[in-house]
Amino acid sequence: MDSRNWTRRSLAAQAMGKIDAQTRAVVPPIHVATTYIRDEDNGYSSGFVYGRPDNETIREAESVLAMLEEAEAGAFLFGSGMAAATAVFQALSPGDHVVASKVMYWALRAWLLTEATRWGLSIEFVETDDLVALRDAMKPGVTRLVWVETPSNPLWTITDIAAAAEIAHAAGAKLAVDSTCASPVHTRPLTLGADIVMHAATKVLNGHSDVVAGALCAREDDAFWNRIKTVRRSQGGILGPFEAYLLMRGMRTLHVRQERQSASAMALAERLSSHPLVTRVLYPGLPQHPGHDIAARQMEGGFGYMLSIQVAGGEAAAVRTAAGVQLYKRATSLGGVESLIEHRASIEGAGSPCPPDLLRLSTGIEDVDDLHADLDRALRAGHGAG
Numbered sequence: 001m002d003s004r005n006w007t008r009r010s011l012a013a014q015a016m017g018k019i020d021a022q023t024r025a026v027v028p029p030i031h032v033a034t035t036y037i038r039d040e041d042n043g044y045s046s047g048f049v050y051g052r053p054d055n056e057t058i059r060e061a062e063s064v065l066a067m068l069e070e071a072e073a074g075a076f077l078f079g080s081g082m083a084a085a086t087a088v089f090q091a092l093s094p095g096d097h098v099v100a101s102k103v104m105y106w107a108l109r110a111w112l113l114t115e116a117t118r119w120g121l122s123i124e125f126v127e128t129d130d131l132v133a134l135r136d137a138m139k140p141g142v143t144r145l146v147w148v149e150t151p152s153n154p155l156w157t158i159t160d161i162a163a164a165a166e167i168a169h170a171a172g173a174k175l176a177v178d179s180t181c182a183s184p185v186h187t188r189p190l191t192l193g194a195d196i197v198m199h200a201a202t203k204v205l206n207g208h209s210d211v212v213a214g215a216l217c218a219r220e221d222d223a224f225w226n227r228i229k230t231v232r233r234s235q236g237g238i239l240g241p242f243e244a245y246l247l248m249r250g251m252r253t254l255h256v257r258q259e260r261q262s263a264s265a266m267a268l269a270e271r272l273s274s275h276p277l278v279t280r281v282l283y284p285g286l287p288q289h290p291g292h293d294i295a296a297r298q299m300e301g302g303f304g305y306m307l308s309i310q311v312a313g314g315e316a317a318a319v320r321t322a323a324g325v326q327l328y329k330r331a332t333s334l335g336g337v338e339s340l341i342e343h344r345a346s347i348e349g350a351g352s353p354c355p356p357d358l359l360r361l362s363t364g365i366e367d368v369d370d371l372h373a374d375l376d377r378a379l380r381a382g383h384g385a386g
């Protein structure tokens, strides 16, 4: 099948249309071997040597993701989103300066503060949606990496990827984007000038809350990407083949799930904006959201499946609201077909920019009227009990 003839949606639905050569099966087998027969002349004509650096099932899932992200240099799967993200930082050298989004996935911020600094990296957190602040933080020739999360967890601030790429490149730095919450359905950062895209594939790419996985995609097969390849190969960060198979199955339905989830998130954001017990809705699809205009430019077909609400009555009412849901599941993580609700401040702890009255909502594929009714009932009960 010539992939140039078909849209990304069609190619994803068929996981690139690969047919098993021996059986003609439309679903290729899962390759579990950790080792491969050598040729008589001692070579490896199949191209496979050992299971830690490489695996055919992993390659198949990577080819789907590389296609989705329009990643010319390809994609690499890792055992988790954190394993993928940290590989980027481990590809840097001691003394390198990094500028990163202040609002970002809390566990990565914690890793940067505690672990990355021990490796000799100097990390500076700025509001990357403020391009002046971003430009001011750059140290030309010393800053090697700008790390941006957009929309950023859990406030859904939007960073202008094209502008951030220009600022990074002007200082001689790479731009990496954590695009977990946009997904390649809505945004493809490499086409906007980013060098690396990172995904917690645990989330909407897999979409069924049953795989922990991470991914990196690159625009250019350059020295930095080769450093990252070395880190994955030598440190054993590769995903397992069973997980890669499940992820590939998940990506076949990415477009239909993501479109439904984003449409429902938009509908909920609009309806909750006029709810008497909601003081603020954070969602880039709303015109009053500070990043709306940029989001409208760099996100297509929707604004994503994540939103947050701030609840009248403060932290206690927010916690009681989360306690009162029935259809929403009170759990961490995001991007699955089931909707999740979480009081983030109690997870993120001190130093988090997350307000205490905030509830994070991951929108699944349930009936949107049911989701609204569940939240409405829980908000009222949570307020009444106070």
Ligand SMILES: *Cc1c(COP(=O)(O)O)cnc(C)c1O
Binding pocket: 080, 081, 082, 083, 105, 108, 149, 153, 178, 180, 181, 199, 200, 201, 202, 203, 212, 213, 214, 334
């Ligand atoms: C979940 C998440 C991560 C980390 O991914 P894991 O697979 O849990 O390691 C990183 N970034 C964002 C935005 C996430 O939501």
